[in-house]
Amino acid sequence: MPYVNIKVTKEGGPEGAGPSSEQKAELIKGVTELLEKVLHKNPATTFVVIDEVALEDWGIGGLSVPEFRKLKS
Amino acid sequence: MPYVNIKVTKEGGPEGAGPSSEQKAELIKGVTELLEKVLHKNPATTFVVIDEVALEDWGIGGLSVPEFRKLKS
Amino acid sequence: MPYVNIKVTKEGGPEGAGPSSEQKAELIKGVTELLEKVLHKNPATTFVVIDEVALEDWGIGGLSVPEFRKLKS
Amino acid sequence: MPYVNIKVTKEGGPEGAGPSSEQKAELIKGVTELLEKVLHKNPATTFVVIDEVALEDWGIGGLSVPEFRKLKS
């Protein structure tokens, strides 16, 4: 009965928003199948929770993502 | 000084939204009392954080909740 | 299909260890019943995960719990 | 390669909202530098994720924050 939490930045989906419903469904399907294949976990009791995080709420290299990308570009 | 995180799907409240303020207050009260009763934890330093998760962000059985319920019904 | 994570300090159980198996079972039962009563959540798809945290890994008031208690006593 | 999650109540920022972008950037910078100073962690692989939690979703003392503050004042 695994529990998986996936956090991604809110971007890259249609119209600059986060992942589309289809992309989320693919993530849920893919990670559930992975746990079934590798650890024989039952999909019926595999939970997946996806969190979309605003760019300014995510930090890397000591900078928020928008600042980080400005510096890198 | 316990920390409790409760994640529920955003539904079942008034007008199809997530839990009402009253329901959230009941959850906070109930889980804090439970920790006091079972483990003698001081309510003054018991934190509870409730997250409402959109239906398409929650997966079970390899499907998002909306797809899962369509199949089950 | 709620997911609940309960973090408590590793203490207060038998022989100075964390909560006993019986206490953990009471927490699991209590919080699952709470979610059923308040939000009509199905216990069959309610997950509870308990984490015991070593005292030196928990901070409050800018101090680890052992330092905090020394100051308070 | 540390991962830091900071949860704060959604308040105290400009116009009653949560922390401003500048305050978030300060938190990201500060905690990344702290991990570099204390544990020599590489900022390039230090992730920080900030969550703003609505006041009614945060409980302390068995009450939601708005109820808790009403009682205290």
Added chain:
Amino acid sequence: MPYVNIKVTKEGGPEGAGPSSEQKAELIKGVTELLEKVLHKNPATTFVVIDEVALEDWGIGGLSVPEFRKLKS
């Protein structure tokens, strides 16, 4: 720059312990590739953290996993 947390019960690996190092490596590889395929996320900044949870610390159906399985068998 996704962050993925996978929680599984501590079982099913060699000698009744949790997943083997090889199984964990497969999970890390699989979920990182999934995020690259579905959302074009860069593996270099994809973090995966696996937690093994003791059976008595995991609850489902209002019971700890050991009690739950006793009832089901």
Added chain:
Amino acid sequence: MPYVNIKVTKEGGPEGAGPSSEQKAELIKGVTELLEKVLHKNPATTFVVIDEVALEDWGIGGLSVPEFRKLKS
């Protein structure tokens, strides 16, 4: 009343173990002071929880940390 969770790999401390008690106390003090300085959060209700993660349980670049470092060296 912030809640901060810091996850670091279990290494870099005395005798190859994770951070020492002193280093953890520094992290707790530093992050609590940061939240007080930037957001005027009260240290008395600031919680910090530190998790040490085994190297094989942490993945980056699609590899567990031990494999990742072997490739890089």
